[in-house]
Amino acid sequence: MRVLGVDPGLTRCGIGVVESIGSTLHLVDLGVIRTPKESEIDQRLLALEAELSSWIERAKPDVIAIERVFSQLNVRTAMATGQAAGVAILLAAKSGLPIALHTPSEVKAAVTGSGRADKAQVASMVKRILKLKDIPRPVDTTDALALAICHHWRGAGEARVKAAVKKERARKR
Amino acid sequence: MRVLGVDPGLTRCGIGVVESIGSTLHLVDLGVIRTPKESEIDQRLLALEAELSSWIERAKPDVIAIERVFSQLNVRTAMATGQAAGVAILLAAKSGLPIALHTPSEVKAAVTGSGRADKAQVASMVKRILKLKDIPRPVDTTDALALAICHHWRGAGEARVKAAVKKERARKR
Numbered sequence: 001m002r003v004l005g006v007d008p009g010l011t012r013c014g015i016g017v018v019e020s021i022g023s024t025l026h027l028v029d030l031g032v033i034r035t036p037k038e039s040e041i042d043q044r045l046l047a048l049e050a051e052l053s054s055w056i057e058r059a060k061p062d063v064i065a066i067e068r069v070f071s072q073l074n075v076r077t078a079m080a081t082g083q084a085a086g087v088a089i090l091l092a093a094k095s096g097l098p099i100a101l102h103t104p105s106e107v108k109a110a111v112t113g114s115g116r117a118d119k120a121q122v123a124s125m126v127k128r129i130l131k132l133k134d135i136p137r138p139v140d141t142t143d144a145l146a147l148a149i150c151h152h153w154r155g156a157g158e159a160r161v162k163a164a165v166k167k168e169r170a171r172k173r
Numbered sequence: 174m175r176v177l178g179v180d181p182g183l184t185r186c187g188i189g190v191v192e193s194i195g196s197t198l199h200l201v202d203l204g205v206i207r208t209p210k211e212s213e214i215d216q217r218l219l220a221l222e223a224e225l226s227s228w229i230e231r232a233k234p235d236v237i238a239i240e241r242v243f244s245q246l247n248v249r250t251a252m253a254t255g256q257a258a259g260v261a262i263l264l265a266a267k268s269g270l271p272i273a274l275h276t277p278s279e280v281k282a283a284v285t286g287s288g289r290a291d292k293a294q295v296a297s298m299v300k301r302i303l304k305l306k307d308i309p310r311p312v313d314t315t316d317a318l319a320l321a322i323c324h325h326w327r328g329a330g331e332a333r334v335k336a337a338v339k340k341e342r343a344r345k346r
Binding site: 040041042043045046049068069078079080081082083084085086087089090092093094099101 | 213214215216218219222241242251252253254255256257258259260262263265266267272274
């Protein structure tokens, strides 16, 4: 399974593509989509959609995992993030791809064991999990990669739970 | 000039179309786009885009005015509003239409004279300005109509300022 992680943003939108082969995860690609602050919002969203669209075409993911942001204190940033996330979700729907939303604390908990881990800890775990030589650069891609990893593991976990429930039900019959 | 006002939202997205003929404003159409709360976010955004797209086709606006939300205290709502606004802005850009963003207090100030007017006051002024028999229903359309009115007036104001500046420059030559 190949997951394209999107850490939505207008100024910087992190992208991380992670594939599972057997039970191990591999880095496929990573990048950052930037749109110029001085451009109008409509042109920025248009540019973001075009770039994201070419990422989807190139990476051919099975699912798109997007960060679900609740807790941003700055409402102005939250709006921009919401707009960028909206464009990503709509594009996934139009591409016929399933989406999954994970909160930052779910992502942190999945990769570090703690929902309150800091950026450095997340980056260090992403490096370890994907067996990279260095911490992924640019740093904006770390969250997107962690998101993709989280989706692989949560997906696998949910599949295990479902399988266990099914087995249990079969046993009871 | 015909303005399509959009009060973005996922559960209820208000639409109001207002046209200027000479110096008076006329109601063209109004409505609310709803997407079911129980649907997945990607399907909701897809439905919103489809509905908005048919509104644009039907109403043939010259410009789309969208509410710019900063001050929502509830970040969860702000995110949903941001996603809906993102879809509206992107669609306008793809349709080759200019967009304009106005904040709720700009809209309130434009139609009532006070940036802190309440909903009832805005509704009553919208009724008066558009010479309607009753307050527009459903109530979700009031803000969208006020937004379209605000855009007409702010646009006209800016045009007047530009014309005055031009005249002044011409005079000085």
